[in-house]
Amino acid sequence: MHGQDSRMRRAGLPGNVCCAVIRLGTGLDMERLRRRIATSPILDWVARARIIRPFPLLPPLWRTTAIPRTVLYEHNNQNVSVDASWSLPPVVAARELHAARGPGLAFDVVRHADGTSHLFLSWNHTLLDARGLDLLLNHLNADGATNGAPAIQDLISPKQLGWDLSGWWPNVKRARGSVEWLHESGDEPLFSLVPPGPRPRLCRNHYRVVSFTEPETVRIDARCQQLVGGFRRSHFYLAATVRALHAVAVQRGNQDGAYLIPVPHDTRRRGANGPIFSNHLSILFYRIEPRLAGRLGDILGELSRQMTNQIRDRFPESCMAALDMFKPLPLGYYVHHLGKPTRGKIATFSFSDSGETCAGMKELWGARILDVTHLVPAWRPPGLTVVFLRFGNRLSALLSSVDDCLSTAEVDGLERDVRAALLEEGIS
Amino acid sequence: MTSEKDPNTIAAQLCQFARTNFVVEGTNFDENSPLAHAGIDSFALVELLLYCERVIGVRVPDSHLTGNNLTSMATLANCIAELARNNHSST
Numbered sequence: 001m002h003g004q005d006s007r008m009r010r011a012g013l014p015g016n017v018c019c020a021v022i023r024l025g026t027g028l029d030m031e032r033l034r035r036r037i038a039t040s041p042i043l044d045w046v047a048r049a050r051i052i053r054p055f056p057l058l059p060p061l062w063r064t065t066a067i068p069r070t071v072l073y074e075h076n077n078q079n080v081s082v083d084a085s086w087s088l089p090p091v092v093a094a095r096e097l098h099a100a101r102g103p104g105l106a107f108d109v110v111r112h113a114d115g116t117s118h119l120f121l122s123w124n125h126t127l128l129d130a131r132g133l134d135l136l137l138n139h140l141n142a143d144g145a146t147n148g149a150p151a152i153q154d155l156i157s158p159k160q161l162g163w164d165l166s167g168w169w170p171n172v173k174r175a176r177g178s179v180e181w182l183h184e185s186g187d188e189p190l191f192s193l194v195p196p197g198p199r200p201r202l203c204r205n206h207y208r209v210v211s212f213t214e215p216e217t218v219r220i221d222a223r224c225q226q227l228v229g230g231f232r233r234s235h236f237y238l239a240a241t242v243r244a245l246h247a248v249a250v251q252r253g254n255q256d257g258a259y260l261i262p263v264p265h266d267t268r269r270r271g272a273n274g275p276i277f278s279n280h281l282s283i284l285f286y287r288i289e290p291r292l293a294g295r296l297g298d299i300l301g302e303l304s305r306q307m308t309n310q311i312r313d314r315f316p317e318s319c320m321a322a323l324d325m326f327k328p329l330p331l332g333y334y335v336h337h338l339g340k341p342t343r344g345k346i347a348t349f350s351f352s353d354s355g356e357t358c359a360g361m362k363e364l365w366g367a368r369i370l371d372v373t374h375l376v377p378a379w380r381p382p383g384l385t386v387v388f389l390r391f392g393n394r395l396s397a398l399l400s401s402v403d404d405c406l407s408t409a410e411v412d413g414l415e416r417d418v419r420a421a422l423l424e425e426g427i428s
Numbered sequence: 429m430t431s432e433k434d435p436n437t438i439a440a441q442l443c444q445f446a447r448t449n450f451v452v453e454g455t456n457f458d459e460n461s462p463l464a465h466a467g468i469d470s471f472a473l474v475e476l477l478l479y480c481e482r483v484i485g486v487r488v489p490d491s492h493l494t495g496n497n498l499t500s501m502a503t504l505a506n507c508i509a510e511l512a513r514n515n516h517s518s519t
Contacts, residue, residue, distance in 0.1 A: 225495055229493045229494050229495055229498060231463075231464075231468075231469070231470050231473050231493065231498055232470040233470070234469075234470060235470065265471055269450060269451065269452045269467060270450060270451070270452065270466070270467025270469075271451070271452040271455055271467060272452045284471075304490060307470070307471075308474050308477075308478070311471070311474045311478060312478055316471075355469075
């Protein structure tokens, strides 16, 4: 994650920094938020934490500085351009969140003249994942939680706090299956959105948010229940996305390559309030052949079969072991193993289903939560990241793309086809 | 492998597996708890079904993964017991 952040910045992209855009109603109690941030031992740690790698062949570690850095920024009566094109206010977009310098997280509260607010919660992915952010918000929103707040060592993986290389060699053995699979996955051609030739000196990230109303979300759930028994929502969303991307491939006249999609899986137990920090994700890899990518039913069948086989073969555990194995090694080894088998393509696109965001929360510091969107930057390669999430009873999908990989017309087509596949009864 | 055919025994085994692997300690969880509220997502469901194959000796086909059968461990156990009685073994 840390190395990926540097690679993205070199390409002109905003680093591996995500932003939760939370629209709040009236009544935000800023004093309560300031107090919670000032008194929370967890936020105190965040404000001091930075990641370091003191020696090339040792894992990166979290270390804290003596003086906490600012994490809360307040802006009044700004004309915030949070519109259909999802361009962040310049002050938020320009905020540098380097995990190596710290802090890796910032709250920008923009208060509007009508009493409503926007909270832009930006975080470096090296620090935490989307589920960790939800847990952090829950902690900060709960009054009186400071006294009983969990200790830092309960919130962050012990392996991130100190060096323990005793498990490295066993990890190499466990990692073998997933590394071999990755190497074999590149034997057959893959479809890539990245154009051939050298990368432009600077790339730009575009965000498109596809929002569904409550009645539309009810229809999608009913269709999901009908197609996959309601328990494989992520598969339904992923199948709709693959089908839509296949239409792009057909338009480009490139129907020979398979679609390779890494899908993260949160390894925390449901209902657990930690760990908040670090990433607790394993990965399943799906490979969909183009001959199956035109029909939802075929894609869903393939996803189900591949998921079962991978869990049966203990692939997610092997993948976790591989990620831990690569951590102490120089970034070049990781890039080599990830990129070489696919000749630099790495994947067709990144996909995740964040599930319910701000789960169980109706208000933050006295203001009702009206809407939540996560802006997740796209990596290049592959040039497209798709994130589904739900807030309340509404589903939304983020199409985050790099400008030289997908044209605006192609993003329009993706949006149209994803909506149709999720909503229209006639599409199978 | 001889398949277990008693739904109560199967439900108890499934609950134990879920408590060990998915459900946070201290959470109220029994055979009648809704699966969706107990950390049973698609990933966990596949783990649960593979456990059924391995330990109970029954393979649950996709066609049986309906909303009714996946309401709770009790309903899933009934489905597995029914499959066991019809000799739907995993081997």
